[in-house]
Amino acid sequence: MKHIKLAIIEDDLVVQESLNDFFEVLPNIKCLLISPSVEGFLNVLPTLNKIPDVLLLDINLLGMSGIDGIPLLLNELPKIDIIMLTTFEDNDSIFKALCAGACSYLSKKTPLKKIQEAIEVVYDGGSYMSPSIARKIVNKYVPKRNQSSILTPRQNEIVDGIVAGKSYKMIADDLFVSLDTVRSHIKNIYKTLEINSKAELIKKSYDNEI
Template sequence: MSIPLIKVTLFEDKKDTRESIQAILNCSPGFTCSGAFANCNNLVKRLTESDLDVVLMDIQMPGISGIEAVAIIRQQYSDVPVLMQTVFEEESKIFAAICAGANGYLLKSTVPSKYIDAIREVAEGGSPMSPVIAAKVLKMFKHQNVQVDSITDYNLSSREQEILGLLVDGLSYKLIAGKLFINYETVHSHVKNIYKKLHVSCVNEAVSKAIRNKLV
């Protein structure tokens, strides 16, 4: 029985790094690099022509930055998960990437096996982050002076609240399905309803709103 491939399109300006990541992907069972580009020029055209499941995006790209590229991807391909990678730990860039719609954030120092695990997780609906990045994100939420939305009753069902809580904990759709003893499609359906009720379009927005409004 063949393993379903997770097809990854890579945007990385440094040639050696790009070729190294390509090799890691193509040598890992269940993964393939469906495209590798040195910049984000003609981004929409490249994504349209690529057969992809996940975008792996360097935050520091020439011309159109990785953060700008994420925002474009969110406008054109709202369901495509984007995993950011960087050598930086700057809080402003992390926050900007998350606000733009990134689904996860990895340091380039991450070992290859963890890279592959993170790509698999984001493909399954999770929001992987390197531990040092996750710590910074939690710190930002803790110290960010944000107002609670005026509307606090979103009419979430008990099951939707339960799933939202697991999303806040960083679980992927697959892990949520296993934990709640329901199938993947049911989780996906509940998440779509959560997005609609919270007026958000991605996991990061849902998690941010849940934390701000103490929904879980």
């Protein structure tokens, strides 16, 4: 049986207790340390008798963020595998964490058994992503023309105008159509994308979801 040494950096007491209670009864995973911050973890690290193999790391922490802490953690523990466990599922956080050195990325909505599975997969040399995270990563590399096929070329022109901060009147003038035509297109865009606001539309564009 594999014996995995785990550490956790998480500042939410409820999450701390949930993870600790779960791993405490597992025969193959031993939690060596739970710290509320990167700084606290690094301070306690020299006192540990054993070095953790896998680290569960939150992003929004007391003091330094988890993403900013990754280089410091890897400097002290170059062989450790870092799994992000966070509420942040935006593209920017995902790619910053992976580029900084995390090998896996999990949503905090992930069931405990799946977190266990992720730890075991990572310990065996693999990588593990929550399904929603994996989809975002795939979408990042899908050709833009395939992602945009859900909207018509004219609708995409209108989306580009909105993202650029133009008013409906400016978009209508640029495209040589009436203001009512622009509004009609926007209504259809919202319906197609199942959204209700300009903010949601801009976010989908920034996240490469349209």
